[in-house]
Each structure stands twice: as structure tokens, then as C-alpha cells.
Amino acid sequence: MTTRLERGVTYGILTLFAVIALTPVAGILSTAFGSPDSLDTGFSLPEGGLHWSNFTDAWSRGHFGTYLGNSVLVTAVVVAATTVLAVLAAYAFGVMRFPGSTVLFYLFVIGLTLPQEALVVPLYFDLRWAGLTDTYWALILPQTAQSLAFGVFWMRTYFRGSARAVIEAARIDGANTWTTLWRVLVPMGRPAISTMVVITFMWTWNEFLMALVMVSDEAHRTVPLGLAFFQGQHSSDASLLAAASVLIALPVVVVYVALQRRFIEGMLGGAVKE
């Protein structure tokens, strides 16, 4: 039923918007590989081959090695903690009934729309009082709490949908609730869990406001915070800034390209099922 014209228009539109989506990315890449002395802000192919030196510069002069290490540590702990805690809680919400479970579950759902801006001010004063600002804890604990809202909500949907018959069969085989969860439901739920993991990974890796407020010493800076300070100090050094941006974006983009379905599914909250 579709005419050749319709096909042409469709692909034309898709290509146009793909180009628009990629233009800023291409700009950053060409600047990052460009000559460090060039004042040109990009979009021309780098002269004289690719300049990897911008990356080594960002790594050593910009201390991005340290920042990346901090980001990896914080992200790993937040993702691990969120996964374990969310799976446990969602399991209870999904397959057990106990008084108050609905109210408790909705408490978690509220967190999906609660903006960080409404938490960060008291959190800063609380953690400073506890002597935890300028430590990894000040980044890990609040971000774990915020990720739990999504994690619990997402995993409960999985446990709700997991076949009752499977749970029943495990119980008849003598498995208690704990063994049923870890031996049966978690292995079966690997797709749902990996979606939660990649989304939490991305949010934590990209998080800026929490880091800006909680960290003032350089030793605990994460990469987004490092880039913001970098821009303040070296705003004229476009190629260094661009190289640093690439270093920040690369880990998420690599995982995204490999697992794009999981990303999109998670970010649209299960609204699109294919």
C-alpha cells in the first residue's frame, strides 16, 4: 500500500533527524581529535591526522585518570547496592502479600517523580553534620536511595509477571522463599535485571548535582564534576575540553550501543514493548 514517495519521505526524515542528533556529537569528536593549537571550534576534519595527545593531556594535566577512577568506584557500588536491595524489596512486593505492602510500594513510586532539587539541600547539611561530605559515601548513599525508586518499581513489574507456576513448583520441591528467589527467579529475570543495571549505571555515571554539592576537594571528583571545573579553568582550550567530554561519554555510549534495547526499554519505563 505504500508508495515510493512515502518511502522516500520517511527515509529522508529519519536521515535528517539522525544527522541533527549526530551533529553535536560529531563536533565534539572532531574538536577532540583536532590540533590543540587550533582555535577553530570544530566540524572540519582534523588536519595532519588524529591528535591523540588531547586525550593524554586530559588524562594527566586534567587529572581525568583520577576522576574516572572515582566515577568507576561510586558507580560500581551504587549499581551493586541498588540491584541487591531492589531485587529483595521488589520480590516481596511482587509475590508476597503483607499488611501495608501497597502503601510501602507507593512510597517507592513517589521517588520516581521527586526531583533531586527537593532533597539535596537538607542532604548536604545532614551529611556535613555526619562528617561524610567529601567522602565517597556522600555520593553513594543518596544515589542508591534515588535509584531504588526505579529499581523497586521496575523489578516488581518483573516479579508480578513471573509465572506463578514456577514459584509454586519451586516451593513444592522444598525451596523456601530465599532459595526460590536466588535459584529460580533471579536467573530467569536476567533481562529485567540487566535493564535495571544499565539504567542505574547511566544515571550514576552522569550524575552532576549531587557531586557538585557533596564534593569540594579534588580527590573525590567524579568525571562530570571534573568536566565542569575543567570548563571553568580551560574554557579557551576547546580540544582538551572536547577530549574530556569524549572520555566521559564513551563508557555509557559503548554500553548503550551494545544494549540499546535495554536502555530504551528502561527509560521509557516499560511503556513500549516489542
Next chain:
Amino acid sequence: MKRRLAALRSGHRRQAPGEPRAVGYLYVLPALAVYAVFLLYPFGQSVWLSFVHWDGLGVATPAGFDNYRDLFRDPSLRAPFAHALLLLLFYSALPVAIGLLLAAVMSRVRVRGMTFFRTVLFLPQVLALIVVGVAWRSILAPDGLLNDTLRAVGLGSLARPWLGDYTWALPAVGVVGTWVGTGLCMILFLAGAQRIPRELYEAARMDGAGPVREFLTVTLPGLRPQIAVALTLTIIAGLRNFDLIYITTSGGPGNATSVPAYEVYHRAFETNQVGSAAAVGVALTVLIFVLTVTVSRLVEGRRS
């Protein structure tokens, strides 16, 4: 024998997964503890702080509703909320409109290579907003790509330092938000449109419906759930846009691009008006709740 079977069955029932179990609390407890201490409790404190005057160091004094009254009276607080609502046109309305328009054009074609297009179009959503900000700063810079292009096509008189211009800084930041949100909307609507039964389109055409009518009577109603999701996600993202503002304009020039999310940070940590900052944060929360509930009521038809 029969009785024993029945007893057995009811014994099973008592342990069946759907039945009340105290052990559920144990599973929920660890998550709830972290969540309560680092999310629910701070939110409660924000509400409390919004009713006091406090500079972050000395003693807090009761403020009654002063901080909230200021949201309406103080022009430097009214402006950020006005900006946020205006930005929602760019962050939410425009991406949804563009997405719908394109979905309308494209819904009849089965696209090959959709995985590629989906990956590229959705890409802006996964980049750190700090990185997005850095990239767009260089595009919107006085000698950046946008001005270079304008000069190259003979429209040099339109070139200006976009982010430093009192009139244009806000729309310029808005365009960045449109860039971030459009791909998400397109993907949502395309996926949704593919699930609208073909027969509906064929029936519409048999009835002599043109493209516009077809869009209004088939595509649009069929995409209701997706529109609700798109609006909700983009509204929440648009009102939580601290990172982008911080990195591109820091609320400037003057306070031309100041938004509530930025104002919370600015007041709490730069000008020591902690009570006022908390009130802005709580008001922002209320705004998000009201808008998302309204969207699900209006678009999904009271099924929230």
C-alpha cells in the same frame, strides 16, 4: 481420606505465595531503610526548612509562609518559574509535536534499518547533560557552528552570542532541550504507531479520509498512551534541568535563564538563603506532581 486431602490442600493454601507473610517485611527492610534515611527523611526536612529563615550557619527562625509568599511576590523568584514554564514548550511540547508529525508521516512505512535509526535518535538521551552542555556551548558560541553557518549563507546579521543575549539565551537553552527530547518522542510514537491495526487505516481510507483526517481519527487516538508517557518523561526532565543550565549559562545573562532547579542550588549554596531554596524545591515538586497528574488525567482519560 477426603478430609485429609482437604486439610492438605488448606495447608498448602496457608503457605501459598499470595498469602500474608511476615517475612515480606524482612525483604523490604534493607531497601526501605536506605530509601527512608536518604530520600524520604531529607524530603521531610526540605518541607520543614521551607518554613524557616536560615543562613546555613546560625539559628533558624520561623518564617511561616514567608518563603512561599515570596515565590509569588519576589520578581527574582517569579522569573525562574516563568522561565521553566516557557522552557517546557521547548523541552516537552515541541518534541511531542515534532514526534507526532513525523510519526504521522512515517506510520505507514515499515522501516528497514530501524535499529540503526533508533540507536542514533535516542543517543542524546544517554549522554551526560554536562557533555551535552559542553557540545552545545561550542555550537552556540560567538564563533561557533551556528554563527559560522549563518555567515556562510549570507545571514551574518542574525549572528549573535546566543547564550549571552538577554532575549535569545532562554530559547537557545530551550533548543538544546528540544534536541535532547525529540528522539525519545519519535521512537515512542513510531513504536506505538506500528501497533495500530492496519485495518483502521484501510477503513479510514475507504471512507475517503485524507492524511489530516486519518491522523486525527486513527493515529492520534491510537497513540494516547505513548503521548502520555512522552509528556510525563519530558516534563519531569524539563523541570529537573539543573545540569544544562549550570554548564551553559549559570542562569545568566542576569537571570535571563534562571530556572527553579538552578535557583535551589544558587540560594542554598551561594547566597545562603536555605529556607527560600527549600521552598523553591518543594514548589518544584508540587509543580511536577500537578503537571504529571494532569497529563495522565487529560491524555489517558482518567485512567491514571
